[in-house]
Amino acid sequence: xxxxxYEHSIDAKGRLIMPxxxxxxxxxxxxxxxxxxxxxxxxxxxxxxxxxEKLRTFPLTNKDARALMRFFLAGATECEIDKxxxxxxxxxxxxxxxxxxxxxxxxxLNKIEIWSKDKWQKYSxxxxxxxxxxxxxxxxxxx
Numbered sequence: 813x814x815x816x817x818y819e820h821s822i823d824a825k826g827r828l829i830m831p832x833x834x835x836x837x838x839x840x841x842x843x844x845x846x847x848x849x850x851x852x853x854x855x856x857x858x859x860x861x862x863x864x865e866k867l868r869t870f871p872l873t874n875k876d877a878r879a880l881m882r883f884f885l886a887g888a889t890e891c892e893i894d895k896x897x898x899x900x901x902x903x904x905x906x907x908x909x910x911x912x913x914x915x916x917x918x919x920x921l922n923k924i925e926i927w928s929k930d931k932w933q934k935y936s937x938x939x940x941x942x943x944x945x946x947x948x949x950x951x952x953x954x955x
């Protein structure tokens with residue numbers, strides 16, 4: 813299970829260190845793609861296959877389904893961790909997520925999310941303000 817929050821910096825070449833605790837579960841090779849809420853999603857190869865299979869069930873005749881598939885697949889890149897524990901984030905994905913220097917890497921059950929530090933702080937502050945509302949919604953879901 814992928815959990816935790818880690819702050820790191822991207823180097824000038826666009827490389828980022830994978831936190832050791834997350835590296836265990838994500839593996840040496842993984843897929844990184846555009847995510848929701850302005851972050852990037854990182855999937856282990858096994859979880860990417862599960863995600864890909866879900867996308868395959870979408871009807872091609874549905875315009876929204878096609879758009880969603882394009883969103884996730886067009887920028888997807890297979891990455892590999894180098895000997896220093898780093899991986900390269902492509903320029904288009906860095907631009908999409910607004911990643912410049914400081915980033916936050918979080919484990920979210922079956923995937924990792926990579927956020928610009930500023931976006932993560934703003935998102936976290938907004939979520940903390942709405943904690944009671946979130947708790948109520950979770951209650952409605954039986955959690």
